[in-house]
């Protein structure tokens with residue numbers, strides 16, 4: 001057994017014997033302990049902070065004397081005076097081993113620290129960004145041994161950081177010489193670490209030690225909105241988040257109308273590419289100014305988007321995506337330069353686009369798969385990203401299937417008579433008393449229900465303007481529970497239901513939620529065409545899920561994850577009463593928020609996750625709903641509320657669905673045999 005002192009690192013538990021005088025940083029490196037350093041042990045960066053512990057450690061079988069490390073030295077004191085150092089902390093490159101010692105590496109000193117995500121069931125992100133900072137001392141030029149400044153910088157990176165084969169672009173060469181001399185041959189270099197296909201590359205260079213950080217963007221490029229998170233590539237923290245409406249909306253609200261715009265207008269696709277890139281740059285400027293950072297310090301960006309947005313962003317005509325067999329120009333992940341996409345961030349910044357799963361299941365669904373990891377799930381999980389198209393993933397660690405289902409815009413409040421986007425004044429929650437059939441509701445911007453004191457004052461500024469997607473789902477489900485709506489989707493008359501809230505509306509009936517007309521406000525009703533629009537949307541969603549269940553040979557799922565902004569707001573109970581999602585215990589239905597954006601963030605902060613999702617996407621089985629005959633059958637059954645062919649036994653333990661039938665021969669109650677909505 002070695003007589004050298006024993007060094008034990010926590011939390012890793014790694015341990016080894018080292019000769020007296022070994023710097024703690026050296027011991028850490030030899031044991032593969034995750035201890036950061038930018039300056040390579042020169043006492044400049046303070047990234048190597050550690051906390052030694054003293055006393056008896058029976059768990060580790062060591063006793064640590066007060067002099068287990070060398071005394072506090074001048075370098076540490078200088079650092080403490082200049083920048084401050086928490087009491088009890090030492091610099092790992094300065095403190096040397098003198099005896100057995102237990103050393104804790106605090107999270108901020110770990111290169112691969114975890115960024116904790118807020119949701120309990122979410123995986124933490126392990127930091128492993130594409131670009132890191134390295135401080136080097138470069139040899140000065142020597143007339144007797146002539147070599148270029150760049151060659152000596154590359155040699156220094158190899159010697160001091162074991163970075164082999166480092167390359168650089170012309171823009172670094174153009175600024176290299178003055179920076180080296182200004183820094184007195186000491187410089188900090190940002191290096192993109194590369195991967196198996198590309199060597200490491202110098203991105204930026206600063207004279208002396210650069211104490212700042214680098215930034216990256218995680219961008220969720222949606223058909224309606226573009227949302228970006230600006231992240232610190234060192235800490236993993238989100239520094240700022242911002243979003244804008246996608247400027248392409250002026251070419252068409254939905255994806256198919258944008259594809260058609262490209263088909264019908266010469267150069268239309270390029271026009272849309274320009275628009276989205278300009279919008280993106282405006283967003284980046286906005287987010288950098290909000291965070292008060294220099295936009296040119298953004299060195300990496302990850303994008304997730306649906307296939308049509310993917311093609312338009314890249315400058316590829318999406319024509320082929322508008323028709324069977326929905327061929328993508330490329331389904332693989334893409335590593336590009338920001339300048340290729342006209343993005344105003346660092347001139348050498350890299351851009352990574354996650355792979356697309358299929359012609360209708362894009363990189364946004366891949367990002368959801370990365371965030372929610374159905375491929376690692378022990379139980380069978382259905383992940384639904386609800387938008388204009390629903391992206392659906394079903395599986396567990398043995399097998400994952402994916403499809404996209406054309407739900408249309410009804411869930412976002414479009415095609416609904418009193419529908420609107422989720423904004424202040426929109427009804428977002430609604431309940432109907434099953435006895436009186438009277439509604440009570442809440443609008444966005446207020447926590448007070450409409451039958452509570454203070455409601456009028458609470459909505460004085462917003463008013464009651466319409467009903468948003470989550471509100472319409474609750475309204476229709478509550479109408480079904482209260483017995484004013486039958487399973488086929490017909491609203492009863494005042495006589496049939498016993499409430500004057502049911503009013504005649506042409507050949508059918510409508511349910512009056514709110515009448516603000518006396519004060520010049522809107523009259524908010526749920527009409528039969530509204531019900532039909534939601535029936536079609538939810539039937540498309542359910543049929544996609546059911547089709548994947550058929551393919552997997554299962555009748556039930558263990559849990560359901562609702563992703564997307566809309567998914568975050570819908571009530572599990574009401575979604576199930578409508579038959580949007582398969583029958584399953586309500587507590588097993590959870591919301592993942594913006595899972596696509598989270599997936600983008602994971603891929604930004606952890607390059608290993610990029611390889612992981614590329615591999616996962618290769619293994620995901622893609623199902624094309626358009627060519628599956630059973631989709632239509634499921635669709636017809638799922639048009640009923642909740643379903644005409646499938647029982648919802650778990651749901652029926654929670655709620656009772658009244659047996660009502662308002663189809664008295666007249667009216668337009670038929671739900672069967674409808675034409676399926678076209679994609680888009």
Ligand code: FES
Pocket residue numbers: 025036037038039040041042043044045046047048091092093094
């Ligand atoms: S490694 Fe930079 S201060 Fe210790």
